[in-house]
């Protein structure tokens with residue numbers, strides 16, 4: 001069987017595939033994404049595809065791959081880059097169905113940790129402070145200079161209290177957070193562990209000092225953080241997004257930050273990625289932007305690659321996947 005990997009994969013992940021005796025591996029041997037035309041060419045006739053969140057997998061890719069394609073394994077927990085409606089259509093067409101593997105759980109801790117780091121960096125203005133040290137702006141200790149917002153005694157609102165949202169909540173509580181609010185489709189029994197109060201989104205926006213977006217990108221959440229959303233937040237509130245960039249209307253976020261509607265924003269995800277270096281958000285002191293590094297620890301990325309490889313193999317062999325996405 002033939003498999004194609006859309007990026008250079010190393011360590012355990014590649015070893016599992018190359019020594020499996022099950023598949024012939026070909027890979028886009030680069031750290032940079034492959035051009036779309038190349039993807040369409042390289043998937044022809046494959047039985048399995050290992051892709052990244054930067055590869056849009058839609059009907060065009062499935063058509064180019066052809067009827068042998070049995071499994072798609074994505075090196076991510078998010079799967080908004082897989083056009084599920086089109087996968088389902090193909091499912092109807094060929095009846096056999098394409099199985100999908102993904103990498104939940106293994107990146108929860110790393111992503112939660114990074115989200116907390118981003119929240120603190122944004123609220124306590126770390127990038128600005130570091131810059132001031134370097135550029136001579138640090139003239140003396142001044143009572144109100146470089147002041148920001150602290151977590152102690154605060155109210156934190158988490159939009160999407162899933163696996164990662166819960167892990168963020170657990171890490172934030174020891175900072176002395178007083179109330180933890182959350183919104184989403186349904187109340188969660190596990191929220192009791194973090195004393196989470198399930199509230200309507202409007203309540204969360206009005207009462208939170210820190211708002212953390214940790215939901216998946218879906219048609220319902222696309223563009224959810226818009227002018228109206230920001231207008232309901234406190235002027236002193238800090239907004240943090242480590243889910244997907246498209247949950248935020250970036251033009252309206254820029255306005256909210258530039259006009260003082262909200263205090264600051266920390267973003268680990270943007271639209272597009274990378275964010276162009278001349279993007280207006282990058283001109284703002286009160287906006288901290290990271291290059292989508294939530295899961296970027298050596299160990300987490302290694303485990304993700306191993307899991308994605310095992311999902312791919314299981315899909316080829318028709319056995320139980322360690323992490324299958326049932327769609």
Ligand SMILES: O=C(O)[C@H](O)CO
Pocket residue numbers: 053075076077078079107243294295
């Ligand atoms: O979806 C994911 O897996 C994250 O955004 C990157 O690790």
